[in-house]
Amino acid sequence: MSNGSITCPEYKARLNTAASLVDTVKTQIRQGVLRKRNLVWLELTGCSGNIISLLDGSNPDFEYLISQMTHFIYNNSLSASEGQSAMEQLFSVLGSDYILAVEGAVATKNNGFYNIIGRLNGKPITALEALKTLGEKAAHVIAIGACATHGGFSAARPNPAECVSVQSVLNRKAIKLPGCPCHPDWFMGTLAHILLYGEPELDNRDRPLLFYSTLIHDRCPRRSYFDKGIFAKKLGDKTCMFKLGCRGPVTPIDCPIRQWNQYVNWPIEDDTPCIGCAQFGFPDAMEPFISYNTTREVKK
Amino acid sequence: MTKKIIINPVTRISGFMEIQADIEDNRVVDAKTEGLLFRGFEKMLNGRNPFDAVYFTQRICGICSTAHSMASTLALEDAMGVIPSEQGRYLRDIIHGCEFLQNHIRHFYQYTIPDFVKLPENYPLFKAEHNDFRLTKQKNDRLVKDYFDSLDLSRSAHEMLAVLGGKVPHNHGVFIGGISTQATTDKIIKIKSILHSIYQFINDRMLPDVYTISEYYKDYFTIGRGYGNLLSFGCFNDYNDLGTLYVNPLVYTNGRISVFSPDNITEEIDYAWYKDRQRTDKPFEADPGRMASSEAQRNDQPEADMSKPQAYSWVKAPRYNNLPFETGPLARQWLSGEYRNGISTMDRTIARVLEARKIALILNTLLENLIPGVSVQKEYSIPKTAAGKGLIDTTRGALGHWLKINNQVISFYQIITPSAWNLSTRSCNGMKGTAEQALIGTPVKDINNPVELGRAIRSFDPCISCATHIYTGGKHINTIQVIP
Numbered sequence: 081m082s083n084g085s086i087t088c089p090e091y092k093a094r095l096n097t098a099a100s101l102v103d104t105v106k107t108q109i110r111q112g113v114l115r116k117r118n119l120v121w122l123e124l125t126g127c128s129g130n131i132i133s134l135l136d137g138s139n140p141d142f143e144y145l146i147s148q149m150t151h152f153i154y155n156n157s158l159s160a161s162e163g164q165s166a167m168e169q170l171f172s173v174l175g176s177d178y179i180l181a182v183e184g185a186v187a188t189k190n191n192g193f194y195n196i197i198g199r200l201n202g203k204p205i206t207a208l209e210a211l212k213t214l215g216e217k218a219a220h221v222i223a224i225g226a227c228a229t230h231g232g233f234s235a236a237r238p239n240p241a242e243c244v245s246v247q248s249v250l251n252r253k254a255i256k257l258p259g260c261p262c263h264p265d266w267f268m269g270t271l272a273h274i275l276l277y278g279e280p281e282l283d284n285r286d287r288p289l290l291f292y293s294t295l296i297h298d299r300c301p302r303r304s305y306f307d308k309g310i311f312a313k314k315l316g317d318k319t320c321m322f323k324l325g326c327r328g329p330v331t332p333i334d335c336p337i338r339q340w341n342q343y344v345n346w347p348i349e350d351d352t353p354c355i356g357c358a359q360f361g362f363p364d365a366m367e368p369f370i371s372y373n374t375t376r377e378v379k380k
Numbered sequence: 381m382t383k384k385i386i387i388n389p390v391t392r393i394s395g396f397m398e399i400q401a402d403i404e405d406n407r408v409v410d411a412k413t414e415g416l417l418f419r420g421f422e423k424m425l426n427g428r429n430p431f432d433a434v435y436f437t438q439r440i441c442g443i444c445s446t447a448h449s450m451a452s453t454l455a456l457e458d459a460m461g462v463i464p465s466e467q468g469r470y471l472r473d474i475i476h477g478c479e480f481l482q483n484h485i486r487h488f489y490q491y492t493i494p495d496f497v498k499l500p501e502n503y504p505l506f507k508a509e510h511n512d513f514r515l516t517k518q519k520n521d522r523l524v525k526d527y528f529d530s531l532d533l534s535r536s537a538h539e540m541l542a543v544l545g546g547k548v549p550h551n552h553g554v555f556i557g558g559i560s561t562q563a564t565t566d567k568i569i570k571i572k573s574i575l576h577s578i579y580q581f582i583n584d585r586m587l588p589d590v591y592t593i594s595e596y597y598k599d600y601f602t603i604g605r606g607y608g609n610l611l612s613f614g615c616f617n618d619y620n621d622l623g624t625l626y627v628n629p630l631v632y633t634n635g636r637i638s639v640f641s642p643d644n645i646t647e648e649i650d651y652a653w654y655k656d657r658q659r660t661d662k663p664f665e666a667d668p669g670r671m672a673s674s675e676a677q678r679n680d681q682p683e684a685d686m687s688k689p690q691a692y693s694w695v696k697a698p699r700y701n702n703l704p705f706e707t708g709p710l711a712r713q714w715l716s717g718e719y720r721n722g723i724s725t726m727d728r729t730i731a732r733v734l735e736a737r738k739i740a741l742i743l744n745t746l747l748e749n750l751i752p753g754v755s756v757q758k759e760y761s762i763p764k765t766a767a768g769k770g771l772i773d774t775t776r777g778a779l780g781h782w783l784k785i786n787n788q789v790i791s792f793y794q795i796i797t798p799s800a801w802n803l804s805t806r807s808c809n810g811m812k813g814t815a816e817q818a819l820i821g822t823p824v825k826d827i828n829n830p831v832e833l834g835r836a837i838r839s840f841d842p843c844i845s846c847a848t849h850i851y852t853g854g855k856h857i858n859t860i861q862v863i864p
Contacts, residue, residue: 123396125417125419126442126845127394127439127440127441127442127445127549127845128394128395128441128442128443128845129439129441129442129443129445129549129550130442131442132442132443132486132549133442133549135486135490135531135534135535136535136538136539136548137535138535141531141532141535142531143528143531146503146505147503151504152503152504152505153504153505154504154505155505156389156391156396157391157392157393157394157490157491158391158392158490158505159391159392159505160391160392160494160499160505160506160507160508161391161507161508161509162387162389162390162391162392162509162834163386163387163388163389163390163509165507165509166389166391167389169504169507187417187418187419189684190686193686194417194418194419194684194686195396195416195417195418196388196396196398196416196417197389197396197416198388198389198396199386199388199389199398202386204388232439233419233421233424233436233439234419236424237424238423238424239424240418240419240420240423240424240684241418241419241420243419260439260550261442261549261550313759314757314758314759314760315555315560315561315757316560316561316562316755316756316757317757340542340546340547340548341535341538341539341541341542341547341548342535342536342539342542344539344542344543344570345542345543345545345546345547346546346547347546347547347552349546350544350545350546350547350552350553350560350561351560351561351562351757352546352552352553352555352560352561355435355552357550363432363436363439367428367429367432368428368429368431368432369429369431369432369435369436370429370431370432370434370435370555371429371431372759372760372761
């Protein structure tokens with residue numbers, strides 16, 4: 081892989097950070113230093129792709145998360161119960177200590193009725209109401225993915241469901257893990273940090289520096305092509321994707337060194353531009369995703 | 381006396397859904413399925429760069445994003461007159477097949493199994509309200525183990541996908557012409573190796589598991605039939621050299637199989653939360669000459685309207701020859717002749733597992749026909765004006781994207797998803813959607829724990845994220861012919 085040519089020790093350190101944190105958590109849980117904490121994973125107005133991404137995680141994997149790290153209380157895609165019992169299970173955390181993970185934006189149109197997540201005692205519960213109820217009382221709120229962190233696709237113009245971010249309906253801080261979807265390690269590492277040391281160090285937009293500190297462009301294995309002005313003309317080329325619309329220069333995230341799905345690949349290695357899915361403003365501010373001409377109209 | 385049951389949320393599906401059922405003498409006599417999430421993707425796509433549709437429409441669904449990359453790519457190729465090479469088709473069909481495997485494994489183990497198998501109760505996530513668990517302890521234990529072991533395999537299916545697709549959910553690989561990158565030998569053998577383990581798991585564990593469930597829940601062969609109308613747009617089919625590896629575009633109704641024609645698709649919104657129209661729309665008009673004159677009309681899309689009295693869902697009502705149709709693994713297994721035991725909740729569940737094995741075999745064939753290192757990408761340009769459609773069978777069934785391009789941007793986008801077919805609202809004449817009809821007659825033993833309804837509905841693998849953002853179907857198109 082092209083990453084192999086990079087030898088800066090910082091890269092390896094960063095790659096290992098999340099894994100080592102999780103290892104420490106595992107150890108401390110076994111030693112009884114840490115108690116498992118309640119976790120609710122709320123799906124709101126979105127594609128439910130972040131919970132699928134979570135299932136793609138390994139070390140820790142989903143089984144480890146629910147058996148060793150947390151009491152995983154509720155998730156719409158995975159809970160065995162349904163209907164009233166499922167809603168009771170969800171709201172049973174109120175009054176206890178819990179961490180709230182949220183994916184999806186919050187539909188606000190028609191008082192939130194564009195997204196109903198269940199009924200409690202006959203009454204429809206909107207995404208908006210569920211988040212307000214559970215969000216204010218959680219020990220930590222983690223907004224997962226583009227829609228939860230800033231509206232994302234659910235809020236793409238003209239935003240028919242009037243979707244907003246998780247933060248904008250809460251009067252407390254939400255840790256933000258932008259990405260479409262969120263990489264399982266970004267969530268697991270953040271959760272591990274909370275379980276071990278409390279809230280991780282965040283940037284001025286509440287993103288954990290652990291993952292969101294450095295631009296893709298600064299660690300891109302194709303950076304040397306950029307520096308030499310050698311640009312790809314089409315997808316499938318092996319040089320710099322900048323002129324095809326790559327958003328690596330404006331997207332701070334660790335994809336180049338972490339990679340995806342068992343660390344097997346990532347968009348630039350797949351010979352396509354980064355589309356800035358882990359940056360605020362995605363998708364509207366990051367389009368066009370693919371273009372063969374407009375980015376080449378460079379002013380002389 | 382009629383009693384009303386409401387189940388909301390129907391968990392273990394993708395998205396948000398409610399079932400309402402009227403019960404008399406412990407049987408369902410009336411039912412509604414309601415999709416409870418609206419985003420409006422088709423409206424969002426207006427005015428965007430056509431190439432972006434491939435990555436944009438994937439965000440409709442986190443569990444079947446690749447399906448939308450396939451349909452949007454086919455629609456763009458149709459609009460642009462691009463004919464992909466056979467190698468290009470093999471490559472993207474491999475990516476698509478990986479998604480089938482991820483979906484089927486997760487749907488069977490994580491979404492279906494908790495209905496039939498008692499999962500360990502010390503996990504809060506696995507608390508169940510009913511007690512209709514019939515397996516012996518030994519068999520139950522085996523399926524619990526497979527529930528957890530399957531997580532490695534569905535993850536591996538996504539790993540295979542990412543080898544060619546860059547990442548997933550929301551892959552970067554599928555694109556006009558085939559896929560973005562080249563399948564080098566190291567990638568081919570990596571996929572083959574992962575596929576080998578997945579095939580073995582399906583064959584040795586998943587198939588015995590579904591047969592075990594079917595043995596203890598035989599009554600579900602008589603529950604959840606529906607109309608028995610089956611439809612497929614075809615997939616893994618019509619290759620130049622390999623012919624059809626799976627299923628051609630076909631429909632089955634009244635005991636007869638016939639060739640599918642896109643002309644016969646219409647969509648109705650009488651019982652869905654959209655304004656004011658009581659009419660039937662064709663999904664698309666493909667005559668570029670008319671587009672300038674319909675410029676104003678195309679913006680005249682039905683607005684969302686939750687105050688419409690008879691409406692109860694965001695899901696519209698797609699119809700074929702004015703009839704509701706079932707689409708998905710059972711339809712494909714039936715139409716391709718692989719499995720014709722019956723049409724029911726349990727047959728649907730068995731067909732899904734059998735299909736997983738079939739797809740694994742197809743993937744192997746496609747991999748064996750790859751030429752390593754072939755590049756299929758070109759520098760494409762956007763036509764000033766064009767229209768195209770992409771119809772393909774995906775994990776949950778028949779998926780269609782219809783798009784128009786005007787002034788080099790998207791001017792119209794229409795999406796009809798598999799779950800819109802299966803979980804549709806009523807027709808204008810009051811005819812129930814497919815899954816609604818499937819619930820009729822279902823026996824409900826304990827009205828306080830109507831586990832039967834969720835089991836029947838989940839056999840359709842509902843994806844409400846997909847089904848309920850459907851927005852367009854402008855007023856003008858009901859008078860305009862669909863071009864096949």
